[in-house]
Amino acid sequence: MLWYKSFRELRTITLVGIAAMAVACVFIVMYQQTMRDHADAPMTYIAYIWKSVYNSIGRDLFVILSIILGSGSLLQERAHGTAGFTLALPVSRRNIVFTRAIVGYLGVVVIGSVPVVVLPIASRYVGQSYPVLQAVGFAALWAAAGAVFYGFSFLLSHYYEGDYISVLVAVPALMLYGVLLTLARAAQLHMVNIFGILNGEDMPFFNETQHLLVAPLPWLTLLLLLCVSVTFVYFASRHIQPRDF
Amino acid sequence: MIPERIIHTSELTKDYGSFRAVDRLNCRVRAERITGFLGRNGAGKSSTIKMLLGMIRPTSGSGTLLGYRIDDPKQSIEIRRRLAYVGEDKGLYGYMTVAELIRFTRSFYNDWQPDVERRLLDEYRLPPSRKVKALSKGMRTKLALLLALSRRPALLILDEPTEGLDPVSIEQLLQTLVCAPSNGTSVFFSSHQLSEVERIADDILMIDRGVAVLDMSLEQIRENYRRISLGFSTPAPVLESICGIETMRRDGRQITILASSNAESIAQLGRERGAVDINVSPVNLREIFLETVQDHNRQDQHMHPEREDALV
Numbered sequence: 001m002l003w004y005k006s007f008r009e010l011r012t013i014t015l016v017g018i019a020a021m022a023v024a025c026v027f028i029v030m031y032q033q034t035m036r037d038h039a040d041a042p043m044t045y046i047a048y049i050w051k052s053v054y055n056s057i058g059r060d061l062f063v064i065l066s067i068i069l070g071s072g073s074l075l076q077e078r079a080h081g082t083a084g085f086t087l088a089l090p091v092s093r094r095n096i097v098f099t100r101a102i103v104g105y106l107g108v109v110v111i112g113s114v115p116v117v118v119l120p121i122a123s124r125y126v127g128q129s130y131p132v133l134q135a136v137g138f139a140a141l142w143a144a145a146g147a148v149f150y151g152f153s154f155l156l157s158h159y160y161e162g163d164y165i166s167v168l169v170a171v172p173a174l175m176l177y178g179v180l181l182t183l184a185r186a187a188q189l190h191m192v193n194i195f196g197i198l199n200g201e202d203m204p205f206f207n208e209t210q211h212l213l214v215a216p217l218p219w220l221t222l223l224l225l226l227c228v229s230v231t232f233v234y235f236a237s238r239h240i241q242p243r244d245f
Numbered sequence: 246m247i248p249e250r251i252i253h254t255s256e257l258t259k260d261y262g263s264f265r266a267v268d269r270l271n272c273r274v275r276a277e278r279i280t281g282f283l284g285r286n287g288a289g290k291s292s293t294i295k296m297l298l299g300m301i302r303p304t305s306g307s308g309t310l311l312g313y314r315i316d317d318p319k320q321s322i323e324i325r326r327r328l329a330y331v332g333e334d335k336g337l338y339g340y341m342t343v344a345e346l347i348r349f350t351r352s353f354y355n356d357w358q359p360d361v362e363r364r365l366l367d368e369y370r371l372p373p374s375r376k377v378k379a380l381s382k383g384m385r386t387k388l389a390l391l392l393a394l395s396r397r398p399a400l401l402i403l404d405e406p407t408e409g410l411d412p413v414s415i416e417q418l419l420q421t422l423v424c425a426p427s428n429g430t431s432v433f434f435s436s437h438q439l440s441e442v443e444r445i446a447d448d449i450l451m452i453d454r455g456v457a458v459l460d461m462s463l464e465q466i467r468e469n470y471r472r473i474s475l476g477f478s479t480p481a482p483v484l485e486s487i488c489g490i491e492t493m494r495r496d497g498r499q500i501t502i503l504a505s506s507n508a509e510s511i512a513q514l515g516r517e518r519g520a521v522d523i524n525v526s527p528v529n530l531r532e533i534f535l536e537t538v539q540d541h542n543r544q545d546q547h548m549h550p551e552r553e554d555a556l557v
Contacts, residue, residue: 081336
């Protein structure tokens with residue numbers, strides 16, 4: 001039943017995230033003609049979707065929602081006065097932390113999968129088409145890269161007690177990470193660029209001209225990203241074990 | 246099998262930085278009894294309870310609860326499986342409804358009694374479909390009590406259980422607690438309502454500044470504790486402290502003594518020293534509490550003059 005507790009805690013933000021992502025995708029598709037007409041250079045519908053969903057609005061929304069979903073721990077429960085009730089249950093703190101982590105991550109995956117459903121359906125409605133497999137490919141990239149943002153925020157929320165302190169710390173930290181990626185040496189290491197993995201930009205598995213995923217996804221890299229996220233969760237759990245509540 | 250001593254602490258200590266909340270606490274709580282856990286605000290009651298539940302780690306010392314070590318995380322889970330706890334703040338998940346929270350809590354325990362749950366739901370008039378965050382403080386307390394009392398745990402730990410309750414609910418709760426030992430449930434509860442404690446407790450554990458200052462059955466307290474007033478025709482002499490004298494106050498021609506035993510010998514001593522008016526009377530828990538805590542404060546201030554806490 002710890003699953004149920006975590007589900008209830010994350011239900012609202014997950015549903016809001018799903019709705020926000022769906023609305024953003026629908027909005028992008030519905031106004032595609034207007035936006036493409038006003039673009040500096042002509043672009044295909046596929047390129048427009050990539051630029052709008054996977055390289056700007058959709059991606060940024062997804063990153064922020066991943067960070068928000070990660071921001072919740074026993075420390076926040078202490079701030080709300082419910083930690084005593086939770087800790088009096090006959091379960092280990094590790095169990096509480098990992099259950100929350102898994103349920104939250106499922107929320108990240110679901111939000112990241114919204115374009116898979118919305119884009120092909122909405123595209124058909126405006127007389128366009130967007131390949132489902134492309135959307136699935138990007139959803140896989142988002143699931144792995146989003147896990148890192150989520151895990152980072154999750155770890156921070158086990159260090160800072162305030163409700164959204166972890167979000168306020170995670171966002172500038174990721175902005176700093178983005179700046180560091182522009183440094184010459186880091187720019188050569190494609191696979192440390194998580195933002196690049198999110199949208200495929202400058203990646204060997206992405207065709208910049210067609211704006212399509214063209215080669216097999218970097219599964220090993222994606223697996224490594226998941227491992228990084230699990231490591232964050234592990235350290236969050238270790239940090240919370242000896243704490244006094 | 247439940248051990249005879251359901252709670253046993255040895256030199257249990259908790260420091261928060263330089264502040265010592267619990268100071269080498271040694272206590273033994275008997276099984277199938279109701280133990281009142283008394284102390285002023287900040288005396289270390291909640292810290293002690295939280296250490297027993299594994300929520301905070303002892304700085305030093307050790308303790309067992311139901312035979313399980315409190316500082317071992319795995320054994321701590323067994324402890325929590327076998328006891329029911331209502332915390333001081335009664336913090337419950339506001340986003341769940343009453344029914345959802347009951348269902349959620351029930352899923353963790355094998356000793357849940359659905360008939361008791363239904364009875365309490367009815368008695369407390371808790372609306373099952375209402376969100377917990379929409380309940381009043383008193384109703385939240387009732388819900389927290391329902392979650393604890395709907396089980397048949399080996400031990401019931403309650404931290405200020407009557408706070409925020411109306412008189413009828415307090416009465417119902419006290420009746421429930423009185424019956425608990427006959428069902429095999431020991432009760433360990435803290436309260437500032439000394440009259441309630443005196444009504445239902447079998448044993449008293451009193452702490453002040455993290456130190457146990459009284460650990461005795463209420464029966465022993467009633468039998469042995471006496472207030473002895475000695476009136477003299479001249480200024481009261483200085484009496485030497487003999488066995489049984491807990492506190493002694495000299496005021497003009499009057500000496501007032503709180504004795505934990507040996508009342509007759511103390512009265513005799515007063516007589517020998519010229520007391521013309523000797524009055525020996527029983528004392529209630531409130532008087533013992535105030536005297537003990539004040540005396541402990543005086544001793545403490547004498548030993549640590551840097552502490553500026555006011556007396557009760």
